[in-house]
Amino acid sequence: MTASSPDRPDPRSRRARLRALETASDLFYANGVRAVGMEQIVEESGVAKTTIYRHFPTKDALIEAFLKKEDAEFWSQWDAVIGTATTSMGQIEALCDWIGKRVRRNGYRGCPQLNVAAEFADRAHPARLVARQHKAEMHRRLEAICAHGGVVHPETTAMQIALLFDGAFMSDGRLNAYDAPALLEHAAVLLIGGGRERPDKGASAELA
Amino acid sequence: MTASSPDRPDPRSRRARLRALETASDLFYANGVRAVGMEQIVEESGVAKTTIYRHFPTKDALIEAFLKKEDAEFWSQWDAVIGTATTSMGQIEALCDWIGKRVRRNGYRGCPQLNVAAEFADRAHPARLVARQHKAEMHRRLEAICAHGGVVHPETTAMQIALLFDGAFMSDGRLNAYDAPALLEHAAVLLIGGGRERPDKGASAELA
DNA sequence: ATTCTCCGCTACCGATCAGTATCGTTTGAC
DNA sequence: GTCAAACGATACTGATCGGTAGCGGAGAAT
Incomplete structure (x- = not known):
């Protein structure tokens, strides 16, 4: 239950979350959300998959964000x-x-x-x-x-x-x-x- | 190259093609094309997968149709x-x-x-x-x-x-x-x- | 009645999917 | 300088993806 609170996080945490979301957003918009796999977001953002899932519990949540x-x-x-x-x-x-x-x-x-x-x-x-x-x-x-x-x-x-x-x-x-x-x-x-x-x-x- | 010509086919062939396309169309429209798998079309239409691929060489061709x-x-x-x-x-x-x-x-x-x-x-x-x-x-x-x-x-x-x-x-x-x-x-x-x-x-x- | 075509069925292919477990390393906070 | 937290990397899960192979059986044409 020590989920990363959106407020007052580590600067590292903030940066990883931001980079993941920005990369995902670019890929989602350019290709459609279903056409983009999580691995692709990992490769293009440089953020580890585990880290992405630490910030966004599911792909749907990432799409929502x-x-x-x-x-x-x-x-x-x-x-x-x-x-x-x-x-x-x-x-x-x-x-x-x-x-x-x-x-x-x-x-x-x-x-x-x-x-x-x-x-x-x-x-x-x-x-x-x-x-x-x-x-x-x-x-x-x-x-x-x-x-x-x-x-x-x-x-x-x-x-x-x-x-x-x-x-x-x-x-x-x-x-x-x-x-x-x-x-x-x-x-x-x-x-x-x-x-x-x-x-x-x-x-x-x-x-x- | 004895590909099934669209003109003058067997009545069986025509019916299978029609049923496959109609079922696929319904599923595609209702759920989005990427969300629908070929297996689902097979199950819901009763047309065998091999038969579908005999009429439509790829899923993309089926979407186009x-x-x-x-x-x-x-x-x-x-x-x-x-x-x-x-x-x-x-x-x-x-x-x-x-x-x-x-x-x-x-x-x-x-x-x-x-x-x-x-x-x-x-x-x-x-x-x-x-x-x-x-x-x-x-x-x-x-x-x-x-x-x-x-x-x-x-x-x-x-x-x-x-x-x-x-x-x-x-x-x-x-x-x-x-x-x-x-x-x-x-x-x-x-x-x-x-x-x-x-x-x-x-x-x-x-x-x- | 035989033949030839097209069907449906089952099983399978390699690739990819979303999501998880484990572990060693980095780094900000105190 | 120490500690805890969050990171990146690798490997893996079971399910599903689009597409193919081989089979036996049904039916139309002759």
């Missing part, structure tokens, strides 16, 4: 992005710009939360819980921005934008043929603009 | 759906209604093409080729509808709607709290309505 790490880094960047704008629309545009650039980075391979969720059928899997909380948090934040911007039904508009973002995350290079930031911004502006009017549709011009 | 089957069934339903409407906007609304209902079906677990793509890092994997072609086909069809509906930049608007759809596919139950068909229809109408005007933004009202 991977997603929590991705989650934290994602919101950290998110906060930095929206910090560059003062208006709601400006924040949404900044987010679109960020995402549009993010999805065309080298080695980008989709949303890690969605990718992992696709690999595990069990909705009660700890990693799937993290993924659901991550997506709920995104909706919550988008809803707050929409509400602050005067959107009539902020939760609905926020969900529409969230779907747009998730689609962009999973676009697998298809957006590279476009100006992704502009495409996303244009779409988001339309969704928010439409959300400021009464949502009982109607008024939209009919098409042939 | 699974995605091609999903692709064919998807477009079959798609055609039936858009056949119920006469106008472009009517077709888009019908598609939104179809997708909104589809994603809340029991056992729905996201887009099989995106799910499989998430499991293989190699972009040259045969299954990833099928997935890319599937998404390209969706964009092509949406673009045709948009163009016919008088949208100024049909390929851009089609991409925006495609992202919306993919987001809905991967929404993992988050849409169950909403009227998914209405939410998608509303979003699609806004995207198309905005696409009919000059796309050099501007005009959209500024938010606080």
Whole structure:
């Protein structure tokens, strides 16, 4: 029961844990969690297998830690992005710009939360819980921005934008043929603009 | 090289192949392709392992056949759906209604093409080729509808709607709290309505 | 009725999987 | 300088992986 407490550990312990988690995260993201074996993480990180299992009781726990790490880094960047704008629309545009650039980075391979969720059928899997909380948090934040911007039904508009973002995350290079930031911004502006009017549709011009 | 030709086979051969592929497809979709072993497919389908490998040289080929089957069934339903409407906007609304209902079906677990793509890092994997072609086909069809509906930049608007759809596919139950068909229809109408005007933004009202 | 094809079955292959045991060594804390 | 804690290394477990070999039997074609 002398399990290594996460708080106040040996500096060696901290470093080993960090290196293992960082290596695992890179491998998991680049290859998919099921395709990466524990031995591979051992070899690439230089951390002994026994040490990894001292910090993470199972591979599933390591995967869960991977997603929590991705989650934290994602919101950290998110906060930095929206910090560059003062208006709601400006924040949404900044987010679109960020995402549009993010999805065309080298080695980008989709949303890690969605990718992992696709690999595990069990909705009660700890990693799937993290993924659901991550997506709920995104909706919550988008809803707050929409509400602050005067959107009539902020939760609905926020969900529409969230779907747009998730689609962009999973676009697998298809957006590279476009100006992704502009495409996303244009779409988001339309969704928010439409959300400021009464949502009982109607008024939209009919098409042939 | 007396490989079983796909055309004009024994009825026994046809049935074995069909049962193997159907069982594999169900298992692959429900659990993820890497989580399903060949032995499991053998047990659940009643088709011998040797027979499966006579029809599909590798597991990867079986996965590829699974995605091609999903692709064919998807477009079959798609055609039936858009056949119920006469106008472009009517077709888009019908598609939104179809997708909104589809994603809340029991056992729905996201887009099989995106799910499989998430499991293989190699972009040259045969299954990833099928997935890319599937998404390209969706964009092509949406673009045709948009163009016919008088949208100024049909390929851009089609991409925006495609992202919306993919987001809905991967929404993992988050849409169950909403009227998914209405939410998608509303979003699609806004995207198309905005696409009919000059796309050099501007005009959209500024938010606080 | 014979033949030829394809089936299902059992057993097996080497490789890899997640996870554990043991042990000697390093290292921060006091 | 001593001690306890956490490290790295090696070796191993039983299970499972994708894929193959060899068999006997069923069924369609002639």
